[in-house]
Amino acid sequence: MKINTIRRFDKYLGIPVCYILTLYKSLLEIFSGNKKKQVPSEKVLFIKLIEQGATVIAYSAIKNAIEEYGLKNVFFLVLEENRPILDILNILPEENILVIRNKGLFQTGSDLLKTLFKIRKLKIDTVIDMEFFSRSSAIIGYLCGAKKKNREPSL
Numbered sequence: 575m576k577i578n579t580i581r582r583f584d585k586y587l588g589i590p591v592c593y594i595l596t597l598y599k600s601l602l603e604i605f606s607g608n609k610k611k612q613v614p615s616e617k618v619l620f621i622k623l624i625e626q627g628a629t630v631i632a633y634s635a636i637k638n639a640i641e642e643y644g645l646k647n648v649f650f651l652v653l654e655e656n657r658p659i660l661d662i663l664n665i666l667p668e669e670n671i672l673v674i675r676n677k678g679l680f681q682t683g684s685d686l687l688k689t690l691f692k693i694r695k696l697k698i699d700t701v702i703d704m705e706f707f708s709r710s711s712a713i714i715g716y717l718c719g720a721k722k723k724n725r726e727p728s729l
Contacts, residue, residue, distance in 0.1 A: 588709030595716050615700040615722060619649045619693060621711045622704040626659040632704060636665055649698060651689065686714070693718045
């Protein structure tokens with residue numbers, strides 16, 4: 575998919591999907607009666623799909639997460655064409671870099687579903703969404719199942 579296609583998806587589908595997920599989350603909170611417990615984070619996922627300049631700027635935040643949670647507990651989700659910056663930074667092991675191929679709607683959707691299942695299997699509990707103006711990454715962050723989400727990491 576081209577960046578403009580992703581932006582259109584984000585604009586026209588992202589708004590209603592975010593609304594539905596917000597409503598769903600609100601209803602769950604109302605009817606579950608469970609009080610939120612503060613539990614320490616164990617596994618952290620950074621999401622930065624496009625425009626990887628911010629990844630370079632976030633180097634120290636990623637490094638701090640590695641120091642806090644251990645190298646095997648820090649993950650990064652990125653589109654395939656933006657992965658080289660993580661290879662250049664050489665901060666995370668290859669298996670901790672989760673890649674979504676951007677080769678059309680079917681391929682991207684398929685990779686996204688596989689990646690979401692993998693993230694849930696890894697039991698990642700904290701998501702740091704570095705896509706500040708994207709609904710798509712917020713949706714992905716919610717669907718990961720993490721209990722803690724942060725859309726404004728301190729870099």
